[in-house]
Amino acid sequence: MKIGVIGLCSFTMNFVDRAAQAGHEVLLSNTRENRQYKDLALAMGENVKLVSRNEAVSAAILILFIPREDVALFLTDLPDMDEKILIHASNPIFSLECLKPNSKSSSEIIASLLPEAHVIKVLNIVNPSVLSLLNQRPKGNEIFYTGTDKEVKNKVKTFFKSLNLAGVDFEDFCLPPRTAYSMN
Secondary structure: OEEEEEOOOHHHHHHHHHHHHOOOEEEEEOOOOOHHHHHHHHHOOOOEEEOOHHHHOOOOEEEEOOOHHHHHHHHOOOOOOOOOEEEEOOOOOOOHHHHOOOOOOHHHHHHHHOOOOEEEEEEOOOOHHHHHHHOOOOOOOEEEEEOOOHHHHHHHHHHHHHOOOEEEEHHHHOOOHHHHOOOO
């Protein structure tokens, strides 16, 4: 499977490494200058290619790590995103924009800019009280996610399994999204 990754950080690079080891073709692009990542991509093996933004979005699954303030600019003028699965991996970062009443989360902004795509939010910061709900679950490489389309969430869970990650859907805990975490 082709996996596109846009935006580099330790979290997305973990995805890149796992996907390459699982045999997926990874199309890696950064929101900034790509040249500085050439050696990194080469060191990760033949399954990882450093590409342009438009080449990365050609993949069926796209992992995004884009700072909130760059989302609108970066997602403008993308090629056809119909039915693409976008795994949004950005953590909340302090921003004055987030403090405004009725402000939209980054995931909500992405979904409004790309309404034909399916946005799945990966939660790499989770409230400890929510983690305590997992005591009865087998321990492992849990990764938490949420989204609105059950079929797409099942595809993402299967993808996570191919990366040796145990996908945990927040819907399983019946928690309203904004009480358990913030998607900003």
